[in-house]
Amino acid sequence: MKKKMSGIKIIRNIFWYIIVGTLSVLFVLPFIWMVSTAFKTAPQCVDYPPTFIPRPFTLRSFTEVFSISPMLMYIKNSIIIVALNIFGTLISCSLVAYGFSRFRCKEKNIWFTILLSTMMIPSFTLIIPQFSLYTKLGWVNTILPLVIPTFFATNAFSVFILRQFFMSFPMELDEAARLDGCSYLGVFVRILLPNSKTVMFVVALFCFVGAWNDFFGPLIYLNDMEKYTLAVGLVMLKASQGSTLDMGPMMAGSLLAVVPTFILYLTCQKYFVQGVVTSGLKG
The missing domain is CATH 1.10.3720.10 (MetI-like)
Incomplete structure (x- = not known):
């Protein structure tokens, strides 16, 4: 009985970790996109499909x-x-x-x-x-x-x-x-x-x-x-x-x-x- 309850608890924890992890990604994604775009070249900002990693890495936006x-x-x-x-x-x-x-x-x-x-x-x-x-x-x-x-x-x-x-x-x-x-x-x-x-x-x-x-x-x-x-x-x-x-x-x-x-x-x-x-x- 204890093993069964322990298994249910583990499954419940995994479920909540997945929910929290998914929500965390959704909240952090706009910030990551802002940081990525700030270091991109002008052509990269309009690339489709968009990329998160700037190549090349540039500071021209700050200038x-x-x-x-x-x-x-x-x-x-x-x-x-x-x-x-x-x-x-x-x-x-x-x-x-x-x-x-x-x-x-x-x-x-x-x-x-x-x-x-x-x-x-x-x-x-x-x-x-x-x-x-x-x-x-x-x-x-x-x-x-x-x-x-x-x-x-x-x-x-x-x-x-x-x-x-x-x-x-x-x-x-x-x-x-x-x-x-x-x-x-x-x-x-x-x-x-x-x-x-x-x-x-x-x-x-x-x-x-x-x-x-x-x-x-x-x-x-x-x-x-x-x-x-x-x-x-x-x-x-x-x-x-x-x-x-x-x-x-x-x-x-x-x-x-x-x-x-x-x-x-x-x-x-x-x-x-x-x-x-x-x-x-x-x-």
Whole structure:
């Protein structure tokens, strides 16, 4: 009976491995095609049947994409916006999370529920009122609408992750520090933050991925090409290419946009997983 059950279990595992393997190939195939096309010659890009291995291997697509499009400027703009987003998110969200996790207040849970409920509001429904507000402030066609909100803890998910992590620290640490004359801000800076480097890094990773891949925000608020981010610049590159069948430069630009996130995921995969696990801690 045990042998029969063991055989059924093996067959079931093989079945699921086949399903997972097939789905993995389907998901990875577009990425492999992008990488392959980025290193092909122009005639190879239109070959039929298509080939995955470039012969010969060439960097002409990268040379062309930098010559026909200001990719370095797009990359610089993206880095500036991403860096400011990470800085603003870490400062504001950690302070708000500290308040929700350590201060005793009758209405605290109500406000925290309201904060989390904002995650269920579709961002597209806020575009018109936000655009009207930023127009009156004179912020349109600047990076301010893409940066300033992060300094006001608008990322409810980051607040949630940090709050859950701060809740894991015993309150006795705060009480001992307070008895030694430490202020509330001192407890935050000297006790919680030094022991929260990992979760702060997790929040920074999620913030980087969100800001780096953001397309809709820069498209709405930026009008000058000199201020475009890489995500918007790729669309402009596609428009400048017209109906050409040579997709090499476009794939080269797309690869440049994907590589930072891809490297982050490969090197920091355990931190992404830890971020998900941290968000499930009991509060």
